[in-house]
Amino acid sequence: MIDTFFNATIMAQAWPIILAGLGNTLALSLMVVPLGLAGGMALALLSTLRSPWVRWPLMAWVDFFRAFPPLVLLIFLYAGLPFAGLELGGFACVGIAFFLNTGAYYGEVLRAGIESVAPGQIEAARSTGLTRLQALIWIVLPQAVRAVLPDLLSNTLEVVKLTSLASVVALPELLFQARQAQSLTYNPTPIVAAAVVYFLLLWPLVRLLSRLENRAVAAR
Amino acid sequence: MGGWERFAETFLNAKVMERYWPDIVAGLGTTIELAALIVLSGLAAGLALAVLRSFGVRVVNWAIVFVVDLFRALPPLVIIVLIYFGLPSIDVVPSGFVSTWLSLALVLMAFSEEIFWAGITAIPRGQWEAARSTGLGFGETLAHVILPQALRITIPPLTNRTIAITKGTALGSVVAVTEILGQASSAVSNSYNPSPLTLGAAAYLVLFLPVVIFGRWVERKFR
Amino acid sequence: MIQAKGIHKQFGALHVLKGVDLDVAERELVFIIGPSGSGKSTMLRCLNRLEVPTAGSVVVDGIDLLDPRTDLNHARQRIGMVFQSFNLYPHMTALGNVTLALRKVAGKSRAEADEIGHAALARVGLAERADHRPGQLSGGQQQRVAIARAIALEPRVMLFDEPTSALDPELVGSVLGVMRSLRESGMTMVVVSHEMGFARAAADRVLFMDDGLIVEQGPPAQIFEAPVHARTRGFISQIQRH
Ligand SMILES: Nc1ncnc2c1ncn2[C@@H]1O[C@H](COP(=O)(O)OP(=O)(O)OP(=O)(O)O)[C@@H](O)[C@H]1O
Numbered sequence: 001m002i003d004t005f006f007n008a009t010i011m012a013q014a015w016p017i018i019l020a021g022l023g024n025t026l027a028l029s030l031m032v033v034p035l036g037l038a039g040g041m042a043l044a045l046l047s048t049l050r051s052p053w054v055r056w057p058l059m060a061w062v063d064f065f066r067a068f069p070p071l072v073l074l075i076f077l078y079a080g081l082p083f084a085g086l087e088l089g090g091f092a093c094v095g096i097a098f099f100l101n102t103g104a105y106y107g108e109v110l111r112a113g114i115e116s117v118a119p120g121q122i123e124a125a126r127s128t129g130l131t132r133l134q135a136l137i138w139i140v141l142p143q144a145v146r147a148v149l150p151d152l153l154s155n156t157l158e159v160v161k162l163t164s165l166a167s168v169v170a171l172p173e174l175l176f177q178a179r180q181a182q183s184l185t186y187n188p189t190p191i192v193a194a195a196v197v198y199f200l201l202l203w204p205l206v207r208l209l210s211r212l213e214n215r216a217v218a219a220r
Numbered sequence: 221m222g223g224w225e226r227f228a229e230t231f232l233n234a235k236v237m238e239r240y241w242p243d244i245v246a247g248l249g250t251t252i253e254l255a256a257l258i259v260l261s262g263l264a265a266g267l268a269l270a271v272l273r274s275f276g277v278r279v280v281n282w283a284i285v286f287v288v289d290l291f292r293a294l295p296p297l298v299i300i301v302l303i304y305f306g307l308p309s310i311d312v313v314p315s316g317f318v319s320t321w322l323s324l325a326l327v328l329m330a331f332s333e334e335i336f337w338a339g340i341t342a343i344p345r346g347q348w349e350a351a352r353s354t355g356l357g358f359g360e361t362l363a364h365v366i367l368p369q370a371l372r373i374t375i376p377p378l379t380n381r382t383i384a385i386t387k388g389t390a391l392g393s394v395v396a397v398t399e400i401l402g403q404a405s406s407a408v409s410n411s412y413n414p415s416p417l418t419l420g421a422a423a424y425l426v427l428f429l430p431v432v433i434f435g436r437w438v439e440r441k442f443r
Numbered sequence: 444m445i446q447a448k449g450i451h452k453q454f455g456a457l458h459v460l461k462g463v464d465l466d467v468a469e470r471e472l473v474f475i476i477g478p479s480g481s482g483k484s485t486m487l488r489c490l491n492r493l494e495v496p497t498a499g500s501v502v503v504d505g506i507d508l509l510d511p512r513t514d515l516n517h518a519r520q521r522i523g524m525v526f527q528s529f530n531l532y533p534h535m536t537a538l539g540n541v542t543l544a545l546r547k548v549a550g551k552s553r554a555e556a557d558e559i560g561h562a563a564l565a566r567v568g569l570a571e572r573a574d575h576r577p578g579q580l581s582g583g584q585q586q587r588v589a590i591a592r593a594i595a596l597e598p599r600v601m602l603f604d605e606p607t608s609a610l611d612p613e614l615v616g617s618v619l620g621v622m623r624s625l626r627e628s629g630m631t632m633v634v635v636s637h638e639m640g641f642a643r644a645a646a647d648r649v650l651f652m653d654d655g656l657i658v659e660q661g662p663p664a665q666i667f668e669a670p671v672h673a674r675t676r677g678f679i680s681q682i683q684r685h
């Protein structure tokens with residue numbers, strides 16, 4: 001059992017490959033998290049426009065991408081678009097898919113946050129001469145983000161985990177590298193190692209979230 | 221040929237669609253079956269763990285918290301790959317279907333345990349005390365007084381989390397499960413046309429869009 | 444009816460009860476007063492084992508509550524308890540609140556339980572409100588449902604922990620009225636409360652607790668008009684100023 005799943009020799013061989021994968025996973029996360037946040041922020045700010053011409057299409061957009069499994073979106077971009085002569089490459093596909101998918105999720109979270117801020121805040125800011133957008137950015141958003149910080153973190157955890165999908169389009173992130181090493185060595189140790197790396201990387205965030213969530217419950 | 225016709229010819233090719241829609245429908249059936257199994261077993265296991273945790277046996281609770289943390293931290297695809305490619309090394313050979321079911325059920329178990337537990341602990345202590353003072357036992361109090369109240373407040377977060385995890389059934393295509401995406405992908409490579417992917421995407425929307433909208437409704441109703 | 448001897452209770456380093464003896468005779472109404480944090484609630488909760496004393500013994504109606512062989516759930520049916528914050532089950536109707544234990548612990552059929560439940564609600568003047576949820580009832584009505592929930596089980600003893608403190612002043616009377624009629628029916632009662640008027644009119648004995656001990660006890664007239672102990676005097680003069 002130990003020799004199968006925790007084989008030291010194979011571990012030594014696979015380690016550099018895994019480490020490179022970890023580096024790419026981190027780099028990928030640093031790209032897609034801000035991307036998704038930016039998309040979500042745009043959606044949330046748009047949703048403050050009360051017009052039904054904005055709200056309904058926005059809700060449809062968000063629900064569309066929440067209903068769509070991110071892997072399906074990714075495969076569609078990666079394997080479908082080339083038929084239309086649009087060869088984007090794995091990296092760009094991952095970027096676009098995450099922007100659309102995680103943007104929708106971040107957007108929902110931020111919208112809930114903005115709606116939780118008292119309307120008097122905007123009125124007070126406007127009364128001091130700030131424009132609507134200035135009031136949103138400087139007064140409402142900071143309070144909104146604080147109100148939904150646990151949800152934002154929880155979503156970010158999901159996004160980092162989701163970067164493992166990039167292995168399907170051959171981006172050499174952690175899971176992809178581990179599977180490469182596994183097929184080279186005919187031994188599952190590299191995948192176990194990747195799982196351990198993921199766990200060590202994300203466990204602190206999971207602990208923190210669990211605390212924040214329990215505190216939110218206790219406050220009710 | 222105009223731009224739209226080229227586009228339609230490529231992504232909405234009637235001939236290809238006609239040829240492959242039965243495959244996609246079969247895939248839809250598999251996806252539904254997989255999703256139903258994941259939801260039932262994942263939520264049942266999560267509730268069971270939360271109830272077990274409420275007994276307050278310290279060692280047991282540490283173990284529960286660890287398992288929950290583990291399956292919250294690991295990407296579902298990593299768990300699927302680990303089970304599908306790892307277990308055969310010790311002569312357990314789970315199918316792609318079983319690997320996906322097991323993995324996502326474990327993930328849903330972890331998330332739902334956390335949510336159920338938060339719900340149970342949110343019920344004021346006075347409810348326990350009132351019930352116990354009338355002679356109800358621990359289990360009866362949990363079943364008739366605490367859980368009915370706890371479940372109500374867990375419904376919105378639980379619905380959203382369940383939908384998000386159930387969408388992960390598409391990951392099964394990576395380990396050769398013939399669910400929607402798997403069927404669509406092989407149809408694409410057989411027909412050299414992406415229309416089956418369009419069909420597959422439509423199938424996902426038909427399946428999950430009502431569920432997402434239902435989730436929105438639940439959130440409003442139970443807030 | 445109640446024999447509690449040498450009760451000690453510690454929460455970690457905090458010594459809340461420091462050797463309390465309490466004997467309550469059948470049909471007696473014992474009234475407990477004392478400053479906040481003196482251990483009144485803790486004492487009361489020891490009498491149905493919601494708190495487990497660190498030392499001492501509690502015997503109620505001949506049942507030793509601290510004996511591990513005692514069927515606690517059975518014993519608790521004979522000891523009704525009413526809480527400051529009502530603690531009604533919000534997801535059930537008034538009748539549902541009253542009949543839950545009848546069905547699940549006393550093993551009554553639904554029809555039987557409903558009949559008893561309706562009778563209990565009638566006793567507290569809420570026959571009409573059987574199908575209301577707690578959220579649709581006033582505080583006074585909720586507390587009366589809570590009393591009905593306890594008396595439906597035909598307890599031998601009733602414990603009240605500040606049953607009127609969470610109520611608006613105009614609702615207090617209805618709850619005290621129900622308690623008085625219980626008293627007249629011969630129920631043995633232990634009441635923690637600040638309702639001095641009720642104590643004067645209905646209590647057989649008043650206990651003054653301070654710092655985990657019973658400092659002084661006697662008939663209401665004696666405790667309220669001629670307290671012996673300095674701490675009792677201080678406390679009585681303080682509450683009478685309000
Ligand atoms: N479960 C507990 N854990 C720790 N400390 C407790 C617990 N329950 C009560 N205490 C402490 O024990 C002391 C006595 O509490 P108790 O509730 O018995 O006082 P009380 O006389 O009923 O006061 P009040 O008039 O405010 O209700 C207080 O200092 C309280 O903080």
Ligand SMILES: [Mg+2]
Pocket residue numbers: 483484485604605
């Ligand atoms: Mg008290």
